[in-house]
Amino acid sequence: MNISVAGTGYVGLVAGVCFAEMGHCVTCVDVDENKINLLKSGVSPIFEKDLELLMKKNYLCGRVDYTTDFQSAYRNADAIFIGVGTPEHPDGSANLSYIATVARQIAESIEKDCLVVVKSTVPVGTNDKVEQFIHDFLVHDVRVEVASNPEFLAQGSAVNDTLHAARIVIGTESKWAEEILRKIYEPFNLPIVSVSRRSAEMIKYASNDFLALKISYMNDIANLCELVGADIQDVAKGMSFDDRIGSKFLNAGIGFGGSCFPKDTKALEYLAKQHGYELRTVKSAIDVNKDQKTVLFRKASKRLITFHGLKVAVLGLTFKPGTDDLREAASLENVPLLLEQGAEIFAFDPVGSNNFAKVHPQGANGKGSITYVGNIEAALDGANVCFIFTEWGEIKAVSPKLYKKLMRTPLVYDGRNIYNLKDMKLAGVEYYSIGRPGST
Numbered sequence: 001m002n003i004s005v006a007g008t009g010y011v012g013l014v015a016g017v018c019f020a021e022m023g024h025c026v027t028c029v030d031v032d033e034n035k036i037n038l039l040k041s042g043v044s045p046i047f048e049k050d051l052e053l054l055m056k057k058n059y060l061c062g063r064v065d066y067t068t069d070f071q072s073a074y075r076n077a078d079a080i081f082i083g084v085g086t087p088e089h090p091d092g093s094a095n096l097s098y099i100a101t102v103a104r105q106i107a108e109s110i111e112k113d114c115l116v117v118v119k120s121t122v123p124v125g126t127n128d129k130v131e132q133f134i135h136d137f138l139v140h141d142v143r144v145e146v147a148s149n150p151e152f153l154a155q156g157s158a159v160n161d162t163l164h165a166a167r168i169v170i171g172t173e174s175k176w177a178e179e180i181l182r183k184i185y186e187p188f189n190l191p192i193v194s195v196s197r198r199s200a201e202m203i204k205y206a207s208n209d210f211l212a213l214k215i216s217y218m219n220d221i222a223n224l225c226e227l228v229g230a231d232i233q234d235v236a237k238g239m240s241f242d243d244r245i246g247s248k249f250l251n252a253g254i255g256f257g258g259s260c261f262p263k264d265t266k267a268l269e270y271l272a273k274q275h276g277y278e279l280r281t282v283k284s285a286i287d288v289n290k291d292q293k294t295v296l297f298r299k300a301s302k303r304l305i306t307f308h309g310l311k312v313a314v315l316g317l318t319f320k321p322g323t324d325d326l327r328e329a330a331s332l333e334n335v336p337l338l339l340e341q342g343a344e345i346f347a348f349d350p351v352g353s354n355n356f357a358k359v360h361p362q363g364a365n366g367k368g369s370i371t372y373v374g375n376i377e378a379a380l381d382g383a384n385v386c387f388i389f390t391e392w393g394e395i396k397a398v399s400p401k402l403y404k405k406l407m408r409t410p411l412v413y414d415g416r417n418i419y420n421l422k423d424m425k426l427a428g429v430e431y432y433s434i435g436r437p438g439s440t
């Protein structure tokens with residue numbers, strides 16, 4: 001099939017390349033010329049395992065191409081997938097302006113029957129409006145329908161998640177649309193859940209917000225564990241054997257970040273409010289998460305009083321390992337608090353430093369300063385305190401002894417519960433983590 005994909009971000013690019021890998025003929029469209037030039041040269045603008053490999057393979061055999069020329073990309077497409085961003089407005093509602101722009105571009109370009117498939121996460125009812133919008137601006141007399149096909153990939157494992165998804169959700173309002181989508185996904189050989197368009201839109205939010213709730217619940221319980229002397233890791237282990245609960249998403253930490261959970265929780269709460277309903281569970285997940293992001297800073301502030309003039313090692317900047325994405329990362333909340341007090345930060349991240357430096361350039365910064373270093377040793381050397389914000393493999397591999405050896409005072413605040421309490425104690429490290437004895 002001839003498929004075009006609008007947006008070459010985490011969702012659009014991965015989907016486009018995976019469709020090509022499955023034998024479809026794909027054109028990826030973006031308004032960002034730099035991105036398209038990079039893609040054409042075989043370089044992925046985002047860090048995702050195996051993505052460049054599949055990009056090169058499918059580009060060389062002519063199954064995938066990249067362009068800013070949306071008209072030629074959309075004109076003869078059998079299906080156009082929309083994977084542009086839907087960031088949050090300040091009031092928590094979803095910003096649908098990028099979706100609206102693409103819808104209009106599609107309407108003005110298509111010259112044959114075409115299924116438009118929205119992969120972006122959009123509030124329930126949006127796709128009805130997108131369909132209406134396209135019909136309003138349609139230039140040629142062609143059949144066009146809109147389907148919902150929400151994306152469930154996780155950054156860091158996006159290619160694998162797409163090729164081996166647990167399920168493909170398709171939301172359609174006609175047999176015609178359903179059959180096109182079934183045909184597109186046939187080579188993937190994955191379970192397909194076919195529902196109405198509105199239910200598909202809701203499945204996405206309900207799934208993401210459930211996961212966010214699970215994280216906030218565990219963080220809430222972790223905070224109580226600290227107060228009553230229980231260990232959240234033992235508690236999670238005990239819970240995980242119950243398959244009604246499951247073993248995933250039970251890790252306590254410094255809260256959820258990324259481009260999805262924070263905005264999708266707020267967007268669903270907003271949608272409910274618009275319908276006169278208060279979504280109390282989701283609201284609680286948001287509130288707990290807001291506090292959790294700075295829990296380490298508060299703990300360290302109690303111990304150190306001020307960070308003025310202290311050398312602070314920061315290990316991990318991205319919102320999770322395996323990605324260079326910083327959106328809603330805990331580091332973005334904590335680093336400004338440290339700088340505001342005059343900390344001298346030495347930060348290490350295997351892939352996120354360049355993006356972080358766009359927000360906090362190297363050198364003097366507020367009352368403090370920030371230096372990006374290329375290895376963990378340089379961050380720890382002579383440090384008064386260390387914060388761990390992301391559980392990258394190379395950070396997890398650091399021996400407790402190294403903190404004792406390199407730091408001026410071996411004081412570690414770990415937001416990802418990487419270390420065994422006994423190992424840190426044996427190595428002579430003063431160690432604070434989340435929801436475990438001695439963590440306050």
Ligand code: NAD
Pocket residue numbers: 006007008009010011012029030031032035083084085086098101102105119120121122151152153154155259260
């Ligand atoms: P992103 O910001 O990484 O990428 C969006 C891309 O769309 C950008 O490259 C931008 O230049 C491009 N774009 C904007 N307007 C355009 C236009 N008119 N035509 C063509 N391209 C245009 O976004 P993302 O992280 O891939 O997320 C996209 C959507 O998918 C969002 O709704 C998000 O909630 C959802 N989603 C994201 C993830 C994730 O892990 N990132 C997972 C599931 C769902």
